[in-house]
Amino acid sequence: MSRSTGPPPALAGAVDGPRAARTRDYALARARLALAHGAFSAGFTLALLLSGALPLLDGALGSLGLAGAHRFTAFLVALAILGSAVELPFGLLSTFGVEARFGFNRTTPALWLRDRLQGLALSAAIGLPLLYAAHAFFDRAGPSWWLWLFGFLVLVQLLLAWAVPALIAPLFNRYTPLPEGPLRTRLEALCRDTGFRTRGLFVVDGSRRSGHSNAYFTGLWRPRIVLYDTLVAQSPPEELAAVLAHEIGHYLRRHVWKGLLLAFAGQALSLWLLSGLAAWPPAFRAFGFAGPSFHAALALAGLAGGAFTFWLGPIAAWLSRRHEREADRFAAREAGLGPALGAALLRLAAENLSVPDPHPWYAAWHHGHPTLAERLTALGAQARPYPRSGAPCDRMPLPGA
Numbered sequence: 001m002s003r004s005t006g007p008p009p010a011l012a013g014a015v016d017g018p019r020a021a022r023t024r025d026y027a028l029a030r031a032r033l034a035l036a037h038g039a040f041s042a043g044f045t046l047a048l049l050l051s052g053a054l055p056l057l058d059g060a061l062g063s064l065g066l067a068g069a070h071r072f073t074a075f076l077v078a079l080a081i082l083g084s085a086v087e088l089p090f091g092l093l094s095t096f097g098v099e100a101r102f103g104f105n106r107t108t109p110a111l112w113l114r115d116r117l118q119g120l121a122l123s124a125a126i127g128l129p130l131l132y133a134a135h136a137f138f139d140r141a142g143p144s145w146w147l148w149l150f151g152f153l154v155l156v157q158l159l160l161a162w163a164v165p166a167l168i169a170p171l172f173n174r175y176t177p178l179p180e181g182p183l184r185t186r187l188e189a190l191c192r193d194t195g196f197r198t199r200g201l202f203v204v205d206g207s208r209r210s211g212h213s214n215a216y217f218t219g220l221w222r223p224r225i226v227l228y229d230t231l232v233a234q235s236p237p238e239e240l241a242a243v244l245a246h247e248i249g250h251y252l253r254r255h256v257w258k259g260l261l262l263a264f265a266g267q268a269l270s271l272w273l274l275s276g277l278a279a280w281p282p283a284f285r286a287f288g289f290a291g292p293s294f295h296a297a298l299a300l301a302g303l304a305g306g307a308f309t310f311w312l313g314p315i316a317a318w319l320s321r322r323h324e325r326e327a328d329r330f331a332a333r334e335a336g337l338g339p340a341l342g343a344a345l346l347r348l349a350a351e352n353l354s355v356p357d358p359h360p361w362y363a364a365w366h367h368g369h370p371t372l373a374e375r376l377t378a379l380g381a382q383a384r385p386y387p388r389s390g391a392p393c394d395r396m397p398l399p400g401a
């Protein structure tokens with residue numbers, strides 16, 4: 001990243017000097033922590049794979065008399081606990097170090113601990129039955145076990161897409177319906193006019209944990225729209241309408257379903273490859289195991305798989321940027337909210353200290369959103385005077401209607 005001072009030329013006048021300096025310091029602090037985290041994780045993964053610790057753990061579980069599904073589950077749970085334990089310091093450093101230093105953190109140590117314990121209980125409640133089910137498919141479904149397991153996992157994920165917003169997210173945050181008033185009237189009109197059917201507009205108490213602001217929708221059918229209380233407090237109604245129009249664009253352009261189908265395809269391919277690995281003894285001998293087992297195959301694939309799949313990251317980021325551009329275009333063209341979206345993006349970037357113009361190579365590899373400078377330029381080109389064609393937005397003809 002460039003260490004030059006002052007705002008980037010594309011945003012001159014929009015970002016003041018002190019804020020640009022603070023944005024740079026925040027990005028550098030986060031990048032340093034991410035570099036240390038990445039280096040540590042890589043070292044730890046290599047040590048686990050090459051030290052013989054994995055076969056040692058497996059042997060220890062075997063000598064305790066564990067076999068079959070119990071040994072499978074115990075082995076993977078032990079690895080998951082170890083993995084979470086070594087990640088813990090980096091989570092603490094991020095929340096109470098970097099985020100606190102830049103004034104974003106609002107998580108108290110008590111809330112942090114409660115989140116971890118609740119997360120652990122939830123992982124156990126969902127993860128343990130899943131592990132036993134996975135082993136049952138492997139054990140009893142014959143050579144096409146991976147296909148059966150895949151079908152089962154698809155059903156579980158569709159169920160979770162419903163259960164997460166309805167049952168699980170409320171364990172961690174409070175979701176309240178957006179109160180009656182001009183903002184709600186404006187947003188409901190936007191939903192009506194774009195033909196977007198929602199299960200409701202909610203405000204989430206994101207400020208309990210962080211000063212960062214955001215908006216998103218959850219669910220596959222008639223999603224809920226969720227606005228952070230921090231966003232509602234910071235933004236005028238027209239900018240919130242523009243942010244909502246962007247989210248509606250994602251939904252109506254079927255980005256969620258496209259993403260889900262791609263994820264399912266990736267999972268089917270991974271499980272098929274795993275079925276090949278599980279039946280290939282040399283892979284196990286290479287890492288010190290006496291012979292093939294389903295749990296060793298899962299551990300090896302989980303720990304070493306990244307070395308073969310890292311190049312999928314930039315492809316996913318590229319696809320995500322495409323979707324973001326489509327959603328921006330929807331907000332600008334269909335909802336006539338281009339200028340308001342531009343203002344909202346500028347405000348969000350300033351409040352969240354997001355880097356407005358990262359290095360193009362870095363952005364191409366890592367970023368799921370186009371840079372702020374790109375988005376503002378595109379929105380400027382697509383801007384239609386508001387209200388579009390003389391009709392106020394709430395009486396605009398529905399697209400496709």
Ligand SMILES: [Zn+2]
Binds near residue numbers: 246247324327
């Ligand atoms: Zn988006």
